[in-house]
Amino acid sequence: MRKSVSAMAAALLACVASQAIAAERPNRQAERDLFAKIVEIPTVEGRTAEFKKLTALLTAEFRKAGITNVVVKDHDGTQTLIARWSAAKPSGKKPILLMAHMDVVEAKDSDWKNPPFKFREEGGWYLGRGANDNKAGLTGILIALQYLKAEGFQPTRDLIVLFTGDEETTGNGARRAATEWRSLIDAEYGLNSDAGGGSVYKDGRPELFAMQIAEKTYADFKLTATNRGGHSSAPRQDNAIYALSNALSALEAHRFPPMINDATRAGFSLLAEKDGGQYGELIKRYLADPTDRETADLVEANDPGSTRTRCVATMLSGGHAPNALPQKAEANVNCRIFPGVKVEEVRQQLQALAGPDVAVAAVEGSQTPETAPTPIRQDVLDAYKAAVATRFKGAPVVPYQSAGATDGAFLRANGIPVYGFGGLWGIVGEREGAHGLDERVYADGFHDQIPIWMDMLKRVAG
Numbered sequence: 001m002r003k004s005v006s007a008m009a010a011a012l013l014a015c016v017a018s019q020a021i022a023a024e025r026p027n028r029q030a031e032r033d034l035f036a037k038i039v040e041i042p043t044v045e046g047r048t049a050e051f052k053k054l055t056a057l058l059t060a061e062f063r064k065a066g067i068t069n070v071v072v073k074d075h076d077g078t079q080t081l082i083a084r085w086s087a088a089k090p091s092g093k094k095p096i097l098l099m100a101h102m103d104v105v106e107a108k109d110s111d112w113k114n115p116p117f118k119f120r121e122e123g124g125w126y127l128g129r130g131a132n133d134n135k136a137g138l139t140g141i142l143i144a145l146q147y148l149k150a151e152g153f154q155p156t157r158d159l160i161v162l163f164t165g166d167e168e169t170t171g172n173g174a175r176r177a178a179t180e181w182r183s184l185i186d187a188e189y190g191l192n193s194d195a196g197g198g199s200v201y202k203d204g205r206p207e208l209f210a211m212q213i214a215e216k217t218y219a220d221f222k223l224t225a226t227n228r229g230g231h232s233s234a235p236r237q238d239n240a241i242y243a244l245s246n247a248l249s250a251l252e253a254h255r256f257p258p259m260i261n262d263a264t265r266a267g268f269s270l271l272a273e274k275d276g277g278q279y280g281e282l283i284k285r286y287l288a289d290p291t292d293r294e295t296a297d298l299v300e301a302n303d304p305g306s307t308r309t310r311c312v313a314t315m316l317s318g319g320h321a322p323n324a325l326p327q328k329a330e331a332n333v334n335c336r337i338f339p340g341v342k343v344e345e346v347r348q349q350l351q352a353l354a355g356p357d358v359a360v361a362a363v364e365g366s367q368t369p370e371t372a373p374t375p376i377r378q379d380v381l382d383a384y385k386a387a388v389a390t391r392f393k394g395a396p397v398v399p400y401q402s403a404g405a406t407d408g409a410f411l412r413a414n415g416i417p418v419y420g421f422g423g424l425w426g427i428v429g430e431r432e433g434a435h436g437l438d439e440r441v442y443a444d445g446f447h448d449q450i451p452i453w454m455d456m457l458k459r460v461a462g
């Protein structure tokens with residue numbers, strides 16, 4: 001009897017609890033519907049008409065909310081959307097830029113379990129190409145601004161939205177925004193939803209939220225060995241394929257000098273604090289002397305790319321006939337260059353490794369801008385922590401450095417500081433499939449980002 005009563009009480013409690021959660025998010029269905037519409041527009045490189053559909057939808061959504069200053073730029077086969085919510089009570093402070101990208105990586109029906117551009121919900125996840133990268137963040141910014149407008153929020157500085165259409169490819173939108181359209185987007189700093197956000201354990205405890213402040217520079221190099229060739233029945237010591245393979249072997253053995261900055265130090269410090277085991281000890285040793293090569297090499301083996309510039313051979317071709325000495329052999333070497341190191345310095349080091357028989361040249365157009373880390377601003381970091389704490393009390397917010405590049409690089413290179421920010425969260429250890437198959441975003445994490453964005457904007461622009 002008693003047992004059944006308590007079971008019933010538990011059932012009642014569960015019912016009350018789920019009602020309370022539902023009451024908290026009355027617009028969950030509407031938020032999901034808008035997100036679905038945005039995901040289902042296949043804004044892949046080259047499909048200009050799809051970008052037009054998306055910018056038309058977004059423009060209508062901004063206008064509906066009362067944000068009527070919306071500019072759509074046609075450029076480079078894509079579009080960039082810039083919207084401005086002017087300060088209601090101007091404080092004289094420069095605007096804040098809210099960033100996301102509209103384009104997504106190509107996805108083929110035949111590769112995916114389900115059609116990539118058909119929005120689906122499954123097991124608490126929202127699925128579709130771009131759901132994670134970066135349409136969740138984009139939709140989060142849009143809905144947060146709509147709600148802030150609706151509840152009568154009066155910003156004390158302009159809020160500018162920058163949604164680009166080619167982040168995954170050329171970055172032309174961000175580059176043009178930072179230069180030729182500068183007057184439309186000039187801001188004290190940017191908050192980039194493409195590079196922030198959190199990870200939460202399955203039991204609901206937050207692991208951390210990330211604030212991106214630095215990005216490695218991307219650059220490709222071509223290694224070319226040329227030779228006069230000849231008949232393969234009469235081999236000589238000089239041989240283009242051997243020359244190239246010796247150069248690649250030298251590269252394989254080479255380790256660039258270890259480096260550290262505010263972004264990587266912050267991440268490693270948190271690791272050292274949390275890991276009470278051997279790895280934690282190693283990290284502590286590394287932090288005590290980041291220039292110690294032996295320790296840094298061990299860290300690097302565990303966390304590739306985090307302690308230095310890395311270059312790796314990614315493509316190879318050579319020779320012209322099975323029975324001829326090769327006249328040419330070529331390799332592509334891809335480098336992810338630590339902030340503060342120039343692309344040309346890396347080329348010179350590669351040339352020294354390759355020796356005189358192999359020419360090393362930077363691949364034109366391959367590189368992203370060389371940028372220094374954005375200095376950590378305590379006010380932005382504190383606001384981020386406080387905004388996240390409205391949902392996850394005491395969650396750490398940790399500065400970090402991306403191994404890849406985002407639109408943020410183009411702004412940083414042109415003097416606008418950028419912080420990766422987001423209230424969006426995923427589950428620790430769960431695959432999200434950005435750029436890959438069956439891309440998805442955790443539904444609760446998607447909805448939670450909206451109040452976190454709202455709280456953040458009230459703090460920095462209220």
Ligand SMILES: [Zn+2]
Binds near residue numbers: 133194
């Ligand atoms: Zn992205």
